[in-house]
Every structure is written in C-alpha cells, then in structure tokens.
Amino acid sequence: MTPQSPDEHDIPATGKLTASQQKAVFHREGPLLVIAGPGSGKTRVITYRIAALVEAGVPAQNICAITFTNKAAEEMRQRAFVLGASAGAHISTFHSLCVRILRRYASVAQIDPNFSIYDDSDQTKCVKQAIADCGLDTSNFSPAKTLDAISTLKNKLIDAETFLTQADDFFSKTLSKIYSRYQQILTNLNALDFDDLLMKAAFLLEINADVRTDLGNRFKFLLIDEYQDTNHAQYRIAKALASTHKNICATGDPDQSIYRWRGADIRNILDFERDWPDAVIVRLEENFRSTPAILEAADRLIANNQSRKEKRLLATRPAAGDVAIEPYEDEQSEALGVAENIRRLTDQGVSLNHIGVFYRVNAQSRAMEEQFIRNKIPYQIVRGVEFYNRKEIRDVLAYLKVIVNPSDQVALLRVINTPARGIGKTTIDKILDYAGRANLTLYQSLLKVSEIGTLPESTKTKISQFVKLMEGFKQDANGPVEPLVERVFTESGLEKMLISEGVEGKDALENAGELISAAAVYDKQAETPSLVDYLQQIALFSDADAYDAASERVAMMTMHAAKGLEFDNVFIVGVEEGLLPHERSADNETEIEEERRLFFVGITRAKTNLRISFARYRQIRGQTLRTVPSQFLFELGLNFSESAPRFEILPDEVSTKAGENQQYEISNHQSSIINHKLSSPFQRGDIVVHQKFGIGTVREYTDMGDNSVVVVAFNSGQTRTLMTKYARLAKI
DNA sequence: GCGAGTTATGTTTTT
DNA sequence: CATAACTCGC
Numbered sequence: 001m002t003p004q005s006p007d008e009h010d011i012p013a014t015g016k017l018t019a020s021q022q023k024a025v026f027h028r029e030g031p032l033l034v035i036a037g038p039g040s041g042k043t044r045v046i047t048y049r050i051a052a053l054v055e056a057g058v059p060a061q062n063i064c065a066i067t068f069t070n071k072a073a074e075e076m077r078q079r080a081f082v083l084g085a086s087a088g089a090h091i092s093t094f095h096s097l098c099v100r101i102l103r104r105y106a107s108v109a110q111i112d113p114n115f116s117i118y119d120d121s122d123q124t125k126c127v128k129q130a131i132a133d134c135g136l137d138t139s140n141f142s143p144a145k146t147l148d149a150i151s152t153l154k155n156k157l158i159d160a161e162t163f164l165t166q167a168d169d170f171f172s173k174t175l176s177k178i179y180s181r182y183q184q185i186l187t188n189l190n191a192l193d194f195d196d197l198l199m200k201a202a203f204l205l206e207i208n209a210d211v212r213t214d215l216g217n218r219f220k221f222l223l224i225d226e227y228q229d230t231n232h233a234q235y236r237i238a239k240a241l242a243s244t245h246k247n248i249c250a251t252g253d254p255d256q257s258i259y260r261w262r263g264a265d266i267r268n269i270l271d272f273e274r275d276w277p278d279a280v281i282v283r284l285e286e287n288f289r290s291t292p293a294i295l296e297a298a299d300r301l302i303a304n305n306q307s308r309k310e311k312r313l314l315a316t317r318p319a320a321g322d323v324a325i326e327p328y329e330d331e332q333s334e335a336l337g338v339a340e341n342i343r344r345l346t347d348q349g350v351s352l353n354h355i356g357v358f359y360r361v362n363a364q365s366r367a368m369e370e371q372f373i374r375n376k377i378p379y380q381i382v383r384g385v386e387f388y389n390r391k392e393i394r395d396v397l398a399y400l401k402v403i404v405n406p407s408d409q410v411a412l413l414r415v416i417n418t419p420a421r422g423i424g425k426t427t428i429d430k431i432l433d434y435a436g437r438a439n440l441t442l443y444q445s446l447l448k449v450s451e452i453g454t455l456p457e458s459t460k461t462k463i464s465q466f467v468k469l470m471e472g473f474k475q476d477a478n479g480p481v482e483p484l485v486e487r488v489f490t491e492s493g494l495e496k497m498l499i500s501e502g503v504e505g506k507d508a509l510e511n512a513g514e515l516i517s518a519a520a521v522y523d524k525q526a527e528t529p530s531l532v533d534y535l536q537q538i539a540l541f542s543d544a545d546a547y548d549a550a551s552e553r554v555a556m557m558t559m560h561a562a563k564g565l566e567f568d569n570v571f572i573v574g575v576e577e578g579l580l581p582h583e584r585s586a587d588n589e590t591e592i593e594e595e596r597r598l599f600f601v602g603i604t605r606a607k608t609n610l611r612i613s614f615a616r617y618r619q620i621r622g623q624t625l626r627t628v629p630s631q632f633l634f635e636l637g638l639n640f641s642e643s644a645p646r647f648e649i650l651p652d653e654v655s656t657k658a659g660e661n662q663q664y665e666i667s668n669h670q671s672s673i674i675n676h677k678l679s680s681p682f683q684r685g686d687i688v689v690h691q692k693f694g695i696g697t698v699r700e701y702t703d704m705g706d707n708s709v710v711v712v713a714f715n716s717g718q719t720r721t722l723m724t725k726y727a728r729l730a731k732i
Numbered sequence: 733g734c735g736a737g738t739t740a741t742g743t744t745t746t747t
Numbered sequence: 748c749a750t751a752a753c754t755c756g757c
Contacts, residue, residue, distance in 0.1 A: 069747085095747050120746090144742095194747050262746065361744055385746080417733090424733040542747060560745050582744055598745080621743070622748040 026052035031242075031276030033227075033269070034251040037313050038298070038604035039289025039566070042251040046223045047076055049249060051083035053221055061088035064219035064241070066097060068226040069544040072564055076225075090219065094234045095194065095540045098201035102192075103532075105211050109204045114532050116191040116401050116408045117539035123147055123193050125410050130182040134174070141178065150179050154195035155231045155263030157202055159183075188441070190407040198233035205240035216244035226564070227252035227272075231263035239275065248276065255302050255311065258560060258598045260590075286314045287604075289566055293323045294610050297636045298603045304635045305593045313604075321608035325633055330617040330624070331364070331574070335371035338571050341611060342377055342554060345569055352378060353549060356567035357556045358602045360580045364573065365556055372554070382557035384546030388538060392498065392508040393515055397535070399488045403473045404532050406443035413442070419497035422462045430454045431463075443470075481534045482519040489516065559602040570606035575599070575614045577628040599632050612636075682710050688729045690714070690722070695732070 025034065026049050036042035046065055054060050067073040073091045080089060090097070099117070106113035118126065127143045127150070153163055160180040167176040186192065192200065205212050222242045224230070227250035230238070242248035252269045260266070273279050287295055292315040299313050328334035342355055357368060357379075365381050372379045387393060395418055401411035417423045434452045435445040449455065449463045469491065476484045489495050489512055498505035498512070522537070523529045543561045555567070574580065580599055585591030603610060614629050682688070686698040688710075696714035710722055710729065722729065 093747070197747085259746080261744085363743090420734070422733070426733075540747065544746095558745065579744095584744060594745095619748090 025049060025282055027056065028249075028280055030246050031272075031279035032249040033272045033276075033279055033281045034249070034284060035253065035269075035281065035311075036251060036284035037253055037287060037311060038256060038601070039287040039313075040284040041288060042253070042284060043072070043076065043225055043564070044079070045251055045284070046225055046249070047079045047083065049221075049223060050076075050080050050089055054084070054089075058221065059088065061090070062218070062220040063089040063223070064097070064221070065089065065091045065223040066094055066225065066238075067091065068229060068564065069093060069542050070096065070540065071542075071545045071547060072225065093540065094230070094237065095197050096537070098197040098237070099536050099540070101201045101204065101211075101215070102197065103536075105204060105208075108208055108211060109200060111192075111200065112190045112405070112407075114190065114405045115536075116189070116405045116411065117197070117536055118186065118191045118193045118410070119539065120147075122191070122410045126185045126189070126191075127178070127182050130178050130185055133181050133185075134177045136174065136178070141174070146175065146178055149175055150182060151193075151195050152263060153179065154193075154199045155233050157199055157233050157236060159199065159203075188407065189409050190405050191410070195233070198231075198237065202233050202236045202240070205237060212240055213244060215241055220245055221247045222249070224248070224250045225252070226256075228254050228257040228266055228269045229259045229264040230268050231259075232265050232268075233263075235265065235268045246276065246278075255305075255308065255597055256563070256601050256604075258563065258594060258601055260594050285312065286316050288316055289607050290604060291315070291317050291320050291323075291608055293319065293321070294603060294606050294608075297323055297610070298600055300637050301596060301603065301632060301635050302600045305596055307590070307593060321610075323610045324612070325575075325636070326611060326613040327629070328613055328615045331367040331615050331619065332371065334573055334613050334615045335367045336375075337613065338368065338573060338611075339371045339375040339377055341571070342569075343375065345609075350569065352552045352554050354568040355554045355571070356562065356565065356569070356605060357554060357571045357573065358559045358562050358605070359556075359573050360559060360582060360598075362558060364579075368556055368573070378553040379556055380546075380548060380551060380553045382543055382547045382555055382561050384541050384543045386543075387511070387514070387546075388541060390508070390511055392494070392512055395494055396485065396489055396492075396512060396515055397538075399470075399473070399492055399494075400485065400531060400535055402443070402470060403477050403484075403488075404535060406470075407441050409442045415492070416466065419493040421466060421493070422459070423466065427455065427459050427463075477531050480523040480529050481531055482516060482523050484531060485516050485519040559598050562605050563601055566605050566607055568607045569609040570602070570611070572599070572602045572610070572612045573614075574618070575612050575630045575633055576618065577630055578620075579618075579627075580630050580632065596632060596635075599630075682729070682731070687732045688712060689732055690729055 025032070025045055034042055034045050036045070050060075050063055050065060053063060065073075065076060067076055070093055073093060073096075077089075077091050080091070090100075092100070102109055102111060102115070103113045116122075124143050124147065127147050128138060131138055131141050131143065131146065153159075158166070160176065160183045163172075163179055164176045167173045186196065205215070219241060222238065224238055229252070238248060238250075250269065250272060254266055254269055257264055257266050257269075273281065290298075290313075295313040295315045302308070326337060328337050338357060342352075345355065346352065359365065359368075362383065369379070369381070388397070395415065398411040398414040398418075401408045402415060406412070413428070416428065431445050431449075431452060432442060434440075434454070435442050438445065438448075440448070445452070446463055446467050449460050449467070452460075455463075472491070473484065473488055476487060495509070495512070498509045501508075519534065522534050526533060543557070544563070544565075547555060547557070547561070547565065549555075555565075559572070577583075578586070581592050581595035585595050603612075612633070614627065614633065616627060617624050618627050619625075682698050682701040684698055684700065687695065688698060689695050690712070696712040698710055699713050700711040712722060712729070
C-alpha cells in the first residue's frame with residue numbers, strides 16, 4: 001500500500017461506478033468478469049467486493065482472493081482491513097494457495113508435506129542429472145531449453161506419463177524421457193518446482209471430488225485479480241475451485257497481459273463468457289490515475305496491436321504535468337539526465353518515493369545506480385529474489401531445508417562440506433554409490449555411514465559429526481524459526497567461516513544477520529510459525545515483493561515488476577530496438593505485441609509526469625554499439641519542440657491525424673528494421689512543404705520503414721521532427 | 733581434499 | 748563483460 005497516494009484510506013475509485021454496476025460488482029453471486037483498463041481501480045473492485053460480501057453476512061473465511069504477487073496480497077489484506085473485512089479471508093497468490101492446499105491434503109495427494117520448493121538453479125541441477133541419466137549430452141539438450149519445454153508442458157497440465165503417449169517425433173520422445181527422469185528425481189528428493197505446485201494442485205482438485213467439495217465449502221467466493229496473466233494450470237484450478245458454487249469473480253485487462261512467455265493464456269479472459277455462460281461482464285473504462293496526455297500516448301501505442309479488442313482509455317483527470325521523449329548520447333548520460341530530472345523534481349518538493357524508473361532488463365540498473373550514487377540520490381532496486389540468491393543466504397537456507405526435508409539432496413550437497421569439513425568429492429561419490437546400491441537417499445546413507453566399507457575411518461568420523469550436527473538441529477525444528485536460524489548459522493560453522501574471511505566476509509555476515517531478522521519478522525506475523533512454512537513461503541518471493549513504497553527512495557525496477565504499481569513521476573529508459581522490443585522477440589509479431597503491451601504497462605504506471613528516453617550508443621556485452629530508437633517511440637506520435645534536442649508528444653495535434661490514418665497504418669504495419677527500404681523518399685537538402693508549418697529544408701532523414709522520421713528546418717525558424725506517415729510532407 | 737586460476741559460455745522478462 | 752564451470756597443482 002502506498003501511504004503517499006491520497007486515496008489510500010477512502011479508496012474512492014469504484015464509487016464512480018453507476019448504481020447498477022455497483023450492484024453487479026459488489027453483490028452479485030455467480031460468475032462475474034470485470035474488464036478494466038489501467039488506473040480504473042480494478043483491484044479495488046475486489047477489495048470492495050470482499051467488504052460488501054462480509055457486510056452482507058458472508059463469513060470472511062469463506063472468501064478467497066488470488067493476487068499476482070505476495071505484495072499485492074499484502075496490500076489487499078490491508079485495504080480489506082481498512083474496510084473492516086480482513087480477518088479470516090484467504091488472500092494470496094496462486095502459488096501460495098497451492099502450497100496450502102498441497103500441505104493440507106498431502107496424504108490424499110500422496111506427497112510428503114515437508115516438500116522443498118525448487119527454484120531455477122535447483123531445477124537446473126536436477127535436469128542436468130536427468131539429461132545425463134538418459135545418456136544424453138547437454139550440448140544437444142541444453143538444461144535451460146529443456147526446463148523451458150518441461151515448464152510449458154506442466155503449465156498445460158501435461159504430466160510426464162501423458163506426454164509419453166503423445167510424443168511422436170524424435171525430439172518429443174527424447175524430451176519425454178528427460179521429463180520422466182526429471183520428475184522421478186524431484187520425487188526422490190521430495191521436491192516440487194514452481195510448476196509442480198500448480199500442476200499437482202490442479203490434478204488433486206480435478207481428480208478428487210471430496211477435496212473439491214471441501215474447498216468449495218471453505219471458499220464460497222473466489223476472486224481473481226490480473227486474470228489476463230493466468231496460465232492454463234491456474235485456469236483449471238480456478239475452475240475447479242468454483243465448480244460447486246460458480247461464485248467466481250475475475251478482473252483483468254487483456255492489454256496488460258505480459259506473461260505469455262511464462263505460459264499465461266489470454267484466452268482465459270477472452271473465453272470467460274463461454275466457460276461461465278451466465279457470467280455478467282462489467283467494463284470499467286474510465287482512468288482515474290493518469291493525465292490525458294499520458295493516456296493519449298498509451299492509447300496510440302496500444303492501438304498498434306492487431307490482435308486486440310478496441311478499447312479506449314477515458315481520462316478523468318485534468319491536464320497536468322509533462323510527457324516527453326528524450327534522446328541521450330549513451331547510457332551514462334541517460335542515467336545522468338534522469339538523475340538531473342529527479343533533482344529538478346525534488347527541488348520542487350517532490351518526494352523520492354513518488355518517482356519510479358523502469359527498464360526492460362535488470363542489467364540496465366547498473367548505469368542508473370552509478371549515476372544515482374554519484375549524484376547522491378537515494379534509490380531502491382526492486383529485486384526481491386536477489387537477497388535470497390546470495391551465496392551465504394542460500395547456504396543457511398540449505399541447512400534449513402535439509403532439517404525439514406532430509407531427502408533434499410540438492411540442499412544436502414550444498415552444505416555437507418560448507419564450511420569445509422573434509423567431506424570432498426571422492427567421499428561423496430562413494431556414499432552416492434552406496435546409496436544407489438542400497439536404494440537409500442543420500443542422508444539415509446549418511447546415517448548408516450559405518451556400513452560403507454569403501455570409506456576410511458577418519459572420514460566416517462567426520463560424517464558422523466556432520467550427522468550429529470544436523471540431528472541436533474532437528475530438535476528445534478518446530479516452533480519459532482528465528483532461534484533455529486541463528487543456531488544453524490553459528491553451530492554449522494558458517495559464521496566462523498565468514499568471520500575468518502575478514503573484510504571480504506563482512507557483507508555476507510551482515511546479510512546473514514538480516515536473514516535472522518527476517519525470520520524474526522516471520523515468527524511475529526505467522527499464525528503458527530514453522531520452519532516448513534517459512535521455507536515454502538520465502539521460496540515464492542518475487543521481485544515485486546521487495547518494493548517498499550514507504551521509504552524515501554527512487555524505485556528502480558523492470559517493467560514487469562512495475563505491474564500493479566503507480567507513481568506520480570515515471571522514467572522509462574532504454575527504449576531502443578533490441579531492448580524494447582527485446583531482440584529475442586524481434587522476429588515474431590506476437591512477441592512484439594507483448595513487448596508493446598509491456599511498454600503500455602510501463603507508460604500507464606505514470607500519474608502526472610512521464611519521461612521516456614533512449615541512448616544513441618549503448619554498451620552491450622562490453623562493446624559500445626550504435627542503437628536505433630524503438631519503433632514504439634514512433635508509434636507514440638512524435639513532434640519536435642523548439643528546445644532541441646528533445647522530442648515532445650503533442651497530444652492534440654497529432655492525435656487526429658493518427659486517428660484518421662489508423663486503419664491504413666495498422667494493416668500496413670511491418671517490422672521497420674527488417675523491411676528496410678532502399679529508396680529514401682527524402683534526402684538531406686530537399687525542400688519540402690507542410691500543411692501547417694509551411695516550407696522547410698530536410699536536415700536529417702531516418703529510414704525506419706513505416707515509421708521513418710524526417711527532421712525539417714522550417715522557414716518559420718522552427719525545426720521539427722516529423723513522422724513521414726503522419727506529416728504529409730510534399731517535396732517541391 | 734582444497735583452492736586458485738583458467739577457460740568456456742551465454743546473455744529477457746519471473747511465480 | 749560477467750559469471751559459472753572446470754582444471755590443475757599443492
């Protein structure tokens with residue numbers, strides 16, 4: 001929750017619904033879909049509905065709201081609390097909900113409730129093993145690509161057995177083998193990956209009618225935010241959860257779907273009516289967040305997406321602030337420019353937490369950071385997972401994972417010799433060999449170390465000591481987490497190891513301290529704290545969860561992480577071909593459209609001031625390369641201002657022209673770089689005439705295909721940058 | 733068994 | 748360019 005937004009406590013937006021819409025939104029039983037553009041208060045609709053249901057006598061614990069991030073869940077809980085309806089309502093992400101379900105019905109689902117949740121790097125280790133076990137080479141089957149393929153299958157709820165029956169070509173058959181082996185490894189380690197959480201929960205719900213009924217009774221009203229970004233597994237879970245009562249309320253905006261690459265299926269929202277025939281659809285088209293100029297830019301951009309239902313953003317705010325596009329020489333001067341602009345804002349009394357800087361890829365934060373440090377501008381980089389990815393943190397967590405789930409071999413291998421205790425590769429190989437033959441897990445073999453003949457006595461002693469250490473930790477596994485984390489850190493020797501590193505280990509030591517504090521916070525917040533729950537929760541942390549709206553710092557984040565947030569002042573940097581749209585989506589119009597939606601999300605985060613920038617040169621992989629301004633910039637509609645060199649969007653002037661030409665332009669839209677036209681219609685020195693600005697001389701022409709721009713010095717003294725497709729320039 | 737140094741590798745977005 | 752993976756010498 002943003003303490004700064006004036007609408008914090010009164011939550012006004014949905015008050016602008018018509019009486020009949022309010023009735024439909026708040027009190028309706030049965031399926032309901034709210035299609036709502038950015039800034040229309042759609043998340044508030046859910047909050048209001050929770051409050052309205054409670055007011056109407058529905059016990060809060062019969063309500064289940066699903067959000068996109070843990071952060072959003074937390075905000076919604078607080079908002080619901082303001083409305084007097086928080087106690088007992090289940091508000092969480094899909095993944096957290098699935099963890100809860102899987103733990104609760106563990107015996108029905110035939111899983112051990114102490115399962116570990118495997119992240120990317122854990123998964124990579126397992127899939128590498130799987131590829132090797134299948135006698136394949138990782139040069140033909142790269143772990144990353146294989147994992148991607150498996151993830152896609154899981155998101156579609158195709159399990160290994162099913163896929164085996166479908167696989168008909170060589171690639172699929174091989175993939176199917178790896179998939180099966182990978183699943184087997186995860187099962188042996190009592191681990192689930194992110195996709196498993198959804199898949200297992202979906203299957204449990206679909207196969208087991210008792211569970212379905214049970215949960216249907218528990219959650220009589222289901223509310224889902226950001227429905228446009230649900231994947232097929234989540235869709236099926238939602239369907240099953242609502243199957244008995246049909247009280248499903250989804251909100252979303254197809255134009256803000258930005259997770260297709262992760263399996264999000266936009267059909268979920270488009271086909272809602274078909275799935276729930278008596279669904280009521282409410283559209284919220286008014287925008288209460290942004291100025292007309294910002295919405296104009298966003299509107300024009302998104303109009304370029306062909307696979308889209310026409311939807312306008314209706315501005316309700318009066319004109320204010322400024323929308324500008326600024327070119328810079330390179331990423332340093334871009335960062336400096338942003339820093340200077342921020343300085344200007346703070347001089348006017350703007351507080352830093354009303355400022356957001358967005359970029360396409362995380363790596364872009366570096367140039368920003370350097371300039372911000374130099375200019376003494378406090379900032380926060382919104383990357384929640386970063387902390388938990390640090391070596392020292394992963395080490396501590398690995399100990400904790402083994403305590404909860406001794407089968408977790410990935411975690412065990414991480415800690416068995418960290419800090420070094422004389423249990424090296426040779427020893428581990430011998431134990432693994434024994435484990436394989438005795439059909440035991442690695443940890444079970446450690447317990448029977450005396451029976452492993454191949455090991456020397458001295459090594460056996462070392463292993464026994466390690467086992468004794470771990471078994472000692474287990475005594476404290478129940479109850480509050482913080483004391484155990486502290487104990488593990490000290491008694492494992494990790495603390496001593498870091499202290500001995502001196503200055504080098506200072507940061508790590510501090511981080512470990514922070515982890516202990518975080519555990520204490522968890523202990524306070526959780527109803528019944530337990531180590532399993534703690535570990536399973538932090539495994540589901542996302543970048544966006546790290547955003548601290550209250551702290552007086554500029555927020556820097558990817559546009560993905562910016563989803564659902566809003567700032568008075570927004571900077572979007574690096575809007576260049578190859579970055580936005582990203583090069584990996586360059587050859588595919590569907591992916592370009594997703595990149596466009598991502599930019600749309602970025603733009604519509606801005607309430608008052610929006611500055612979009614690009615650099616003419618940028619360092620990529622150590623090399624400084626010439627860049628090309630993003631095709632999206634030209635789609636916004638450009639015009640040149642007197643105070644060169646600076647582009648400005650002039651909403652009224654260009655918009656009518658853009659409107660007139662839209663039909664034609666869209667059908668003609670092509671990727672500008674690929675279809676580079678050789679015959680330039682304009683050349684430097686050409687004399688041209690413009691309807692409005694009169695006669696001028698061409699200064700510069702940039703061939704961007706359909707989006708070509710021409711810089712013209714008009715005889716009136718003005719120099720303007722015009723898009724050839726809008727400007728209707730005639731050569732004389 | 734350990735760690736320093738070298739070489740390969742791979743580069744989006746994230747629950 | 749940055750990091751991960753790997754090799755080699757102690």
